[in-house]
Amino acid sequence: MIKNITETIKYIGVDDTDIDLFESQYVVPNGVSYNSYVIFDEKVAIMDTVDPRKGAEWIENLQTALDGRKPDYLVVQHLEPDHAGNIAKVMALYPDMQVVASDKAVKMLPQFFYDTQFEGRVIGVKEGGTLSLGGRTLHFVMAPMVHWPEVMVSYDSKEKVLFSADGFGKFGALSHDEEWACEARRYYFNICGKYGGPVQTLLKKAATLDIAIICPLHGPILTENLGYYLGLYDTWSKYEPETEGVLVAYASIHGNTAEAARKFADMLRARGAEKVVVCDLARCDMAEAVEDAFRYSKLVVAAASYDSDVFPPMHDFLHHLAIKNYCKRRIGIIENGSWAPSAGRAMRNIIDRFKDVQVVEPMVTITSRLKPQDIPALEQLADDLLNDKCDRCVE
Ligand code: FEO
DSSP states (O other): OOEESSSSEEEOOEEEOSOSSBTTTBOOTTOEEEOOEEEESSSEEEEOOOOGGGHHHHHHHHHHHHTTOOOSEEEESOOSHHHHTTHHHHHHHOTTOEEEEEHHHHHHHHHHOTTSOOTTSEEEEOTTOEEEOSSOEEEEEEOTTSSSTTOEEEEETTTTEEEOTTTTOOSSOTTSOOOHHHHHHHHIIIIIGGGHHHHHHHHHHHTTSOOSEEEOSSSOOBOSOHHHHHHHHHHHHTTOOSEEEEEEEEEOSSSHHHHHHHHHHHHHHHTTOSOEEEEETTTSOHHHHHHHHHHEEEEEEEEEEETTEEOHHHHHHHHHHHHTTOBSOEEEEEEEOSSSOOHHHHHHHHHTTSBSOEEESSOEEEOSSOOGGGHHHHHHHHHHHHOTTOTTEEO
């Protein structure tokens, strides 16, 4: 797809609607876009390439957009293959073109392209580095760990365009028109979630720029109401809840833990909890469960015991949260076990790695099935979870 972003900046990216899993792990029912741009000035700069899966289509877009002109520069903001996969191909096509990348990226380039000759063809840039295209200057802002260490973003001070790399990206092909936040949030927490600190650093740098357009490497180009997107990124990267509510996530083998989880969700609703979301970790999209855990202010985990540990879908979920730096939430725990309940201890072992969380004590233990005598303990857990002054919540 080729379209004008401004009179002198063209979109030349591609949609990928036949990918099975993004990063070999995320379902993308509406595909994903690999964005790339060309800036036409006295000099011509390509902003990133695309995934090798769509290299031929991208080269065709590039050549159509160039309309016979030759690119002077390829700016590489991020070396992950979904954006850098065609660097060698386009370098071979345009032997006079220079590659512009962060110093860190310059060092890493031969790791991916060990049989490409980079000598004399690469310009390394640092924080505050610039590149004149004649009528405009690109300003480079280093953004390490948003989402890899070599990442930088680029600011066109003439047209007030921020090329934001993975920042402000979203799952979903551009051909699929949908609300931004849902798939942007799922993308953010699963791709960049661990790196809230670096995202905060980048946001502070971005606040010094006068930005009219954000051009990310995935998802739509943002041209209006930029404060909305920046505000969500600020909330997300501070690990603050976006929505007051409870995610009840359960991992149930035969349906008995599921029944307890659903009953507990009803208790929360009966107490006026504004938003209660229940998810079955054995069947739901794990990336969406992770997204919801970060979205809501409270989390309840309910799981069956399994092999003296916890039923694996719950282990997988909590492991995801731990590596994504889950923090700043209140957590309740429900375990189920028929002879030697072990799920609670196993969950607690992972939860203890989370920073700045409150765990409601004690956890609730049920044996095999929820029984009438279990109800008071669940009622107490529901009360404590929703009571911000609860003195049975330990940090
Ligand atoms: Fe879209 Fe970190 O690559």
